[in-house]
Amino acid sequence: MSLFICPLCRAPLQADAKVWRCAQGHSFDVAREGYVNLLPVQHKHSRAPGDNADMVTARREFLQAGHYQPLREAAVALLAPLQAQSLLDLGCGEGYYSSAFRAAVPNVIGLDIAKSAVRLAAKRFRDIIWLVGSGALLPLADASVDVVSSLFSPLPIAEMRRVLKPAGRVLVVTPAAGHLLSIRERLFDEVRAHEPDKFLAAFESEFDLQQRQHLQFPLRLTPPALKQLLLMTPYAWKAKPERRAALEAGEGAVTEAAFTLLLFRRKASG
């Protein structure tokens, strides 16, 4: 049975070296870089959905410099004991985390709605299946993967549950209350805490929370790194332009990264 389904008619997709097609004759080309675009035009709500090219480039440079490496290591360490065979990284971006997950899971699929991000990921990392697609309608068969991960990305709970095997896991990573606090204090008069717990209630009926981990570490940011971080962090755009400009004109920043890692297990029924 095919792992992938046609985003137009939900029939199984036959994956070929050059083109993926369903029995109804819908076909999707494998791009030169090796990814497959399974996002039909009619499912796009804008011309270039997802993160834009500037955000994608900023995030790639920031992550490549290793600022979030402790998070990547913690996520891999959380996945390793599961001995999963397959993982879907939903909202994979440029694949910084997805590529590391290969150390813990043999079959990794990275999916993102932003083609520019998936193209970069596919150029760089070969042994992963890269898809342009939407989390709202995942192009994967029912009960087809062991783990779905979503790092700072959408959480379409019903779709995640549908594609998970029984007792499959979801790994969620979100910013924690103290994330970038000193930077947010410089950007805003009033700083609202991130609320990672708000996701828990939404998962409750379909999933059991198995593990919860808090991770905090210092970040030393040069002016270019700070600029990249602000570009890839949407809430920074809500700051007054003069505050942001003052921050960017400074000597960089020393702050704290703080994340919550949540591991859920799909309930047998419900």
Ligand SMILES: C[S@@+](CC[C@H](N)C(=O)[O-])C[C@H]1O[C@@H](n2cnc3c(N)ncnc32)[C@H](O)[C@@H]1O
């Ligand atoms: C904050 S980024 C995180 C990217 C990556 N996980 C990381 O941490 O580097 C969120 C990602 O979700 C993607 N995204 C947004 N809406 C989506 C959707 N409906 N389906 C799939 N991906 C989506 C964006 O394009 C973006 O790459």
Ligand SMILES: [Zn+2]
């Ligand atoms: Zn089809």
